[in-house]
Amino acid sequence: MNLINSSNSLGGEIEGIDLKKPLTETQIKFINHSWDERLVLVFKNQKLDDNDLINFSKNFGELDPPGPNPYGITFLPDFPEINVISNVKNNTGIPIGNLGDGEAVWHADMTYNEIPPKAGILYALEVPENQGNTHFANMTYAYNQLSERLKNKINDKTLIHDSAHNSAGMLRKGYNETNNPSQTPGARHPLVIRDPQTNKKMLFLGRRPHAYIIGMEVIESEKLLDEIWQHATQVKFTWTQKWKVGDLLMWKNLNVLHKRDSFDPSTRRVMHRTQLKGDIRIAI
Numbered sequence: 001m002n003l004i005n006s007s008n009s010l011g012g013e014i015e016g017i018d019l020k021k022p023l024t025e026t027q028i029k030f031i032n033h034s035w036d037e038r039l040v041l042v043f044k045n046q047k048l049d050d051n052d053l054i055n056f057s058k059n060f061g062e063l064d065p066p067g068p069n070p071y072g073i074t075f076l077p078d079f080p081e082i083n084v085i086s087n088v089k090n091n092t093g094i095p096i097g098n099l100g101d102g103e104a105v106w107h108a109d110m111t112y113n114e115i116p117p118k119a120g121i122l123y124a125l126e127v128p129e130n131q132g133n134t135h136f137a138n139m140t141y142a143y144n145q146l147s148e149r150l151k152n153k154i155n156d157k158t159l160i161h162d163s164a165h166n167s168a169g170m171l172r173k174g175y176n177e178t179n180n181p182s183q184t185p186g187a188r189h190p191l192v193i194r195d196p197q198t199n200k201k202m203l204f205l206g207r208r209p210h211a212y213i214i215g216m217e218v219i220e221s222e223k224l225l226d227e228i229w230q231h232a233t234q235v236k237f238t239w240t241q242k243w244k245v246g247d248l249l250m251w252k253n254l255n256v257l258h259k260r261d262s263f264d265p266s267t268r269r270v271m272h273r274t275q276l277k278g279d280i281r282i283a284i
Contacts, residue, residue, distance in 0.1 A: 001027060003034045010138040010256065011239035012038035019046050019056050019248060028059050036197050040136045040251040042241060048123055048248065050079045053272055057081075057121050060250075061276035064117045067110045069098045070166065072173040076272075085122070085271040087263075097270065104167040104260040106137065106233055107207035109253050112163030112186035115278040121250045126270040127243040131263035134241045134249070136256045139202040142232040143192065146203075150231070153224065154191045161186045162210035167259075169209065181212035181221065188214060191228075195255060196280055202255055203232055232257065254278075 004013045012034060017027065035041055048056070057063055066083035069075075075084040075097055086097025110116050122134075143151075163186035164175035171177060178184065191213070193204045205211070208229050213221040241249055251258065253275070263269060 001030055003030075003038070005038060006239050008239040009141045009237055010039045010136060011042070011241075012040070013042050013044065015044070017043065019043055020048055020052050023056070023059050032060070035250065035252065039138060039255050040239060040241075040249065043248045044244065045246045046123070046248050047246060050076070050082055050272060053121070053123050053248075053274060054079065054081055056248075057274040057276065060121075061118065061279070064110075064275045064277035066098075066273075066275070067166075068172050068174070070170045070172055071095060071098075081274055083273045083275075085273055086269060087265060088126075088268050088270060099166065099168045099260070100170075101132075101263050101265040101267075101269070102168050103262040105169065105207060105209065106205075106229070106257045106259040107167040108205070108257055109167075109275060111161040111189065111204070111206040111253075113278075114187050115280070116187075117253050117275040118278045119250060119253050119276040120273060121248065121275065122271050122273045123249075124243050124245055124247045124271055126268045127245055128263050128267035128269055130242070131261065131267065132243060132269050133261045134243070134258055135260075136239050136241070136251060136258045137233055137237045138239075139204065139232065139237075139255055139257060140195065140200050142234075142237050143201050143203045145237075146228075146231060150228065151192075154228065157191045157216075158188050158214045159191050159204075159206065160184045160188055160210075160212045160214065161206035163187070165210060167207060178210075180218065181210055182218055184210045184212055193254070203228070204254065205229065205232060205257060 084097030
């Protein structure tokens, strides 16, 4: 195996491994070390079925079931650990997956839970050419380059992470809309947390829509969050995955934000995704 670092602040490709085969302890150790360093890893030209995807994912932790979707259904009843990310609909017009073809805004996954998943793993089965790219932003670098003024303003602040909407802005089944961010349902987490492996500080933002900093006037919270988000999503903190069929991507959910570009709705995009259960409560 070999790790090829991107020239950006995160991201790397591991080559020379067939993920269909069982991993050795040496391979798992190498992947984990590379993952801690680069936060996002891609393995290209893989040929996996759903059992292979599950078996690979279990090398890195316990699997977490997908979060609720707007349709209130399980997309793969035979593989409930797998979430389907797709714009495709079946013959009766029912979506076979979640998130459609629109833009998915910057976010971390399921941070509305008290213990969010620690990682996501996404495998490309069908992708439109040169569309639907996924972007990642390094929240450790973003925190380190904050001004001292902003660090002092946010170090003791707690944020509400919205549980009512998915990353495409769709209202999840069973929730009602609210126009007041302070009434947003979801977990409360510190705005600044530490990586449990490296002890490095990082921003923990979840997603921007419907977020609220507890104890502030709504207008003040909105202004401060806008400033933090503008800083955290600068290009210098980011890396982009340009998808090809057979790419498998794994990312540290607590350490990065990610987003997806929109794509032509007449094309097909089918991705299968697992996630790893968080093993610690978020802490400063």
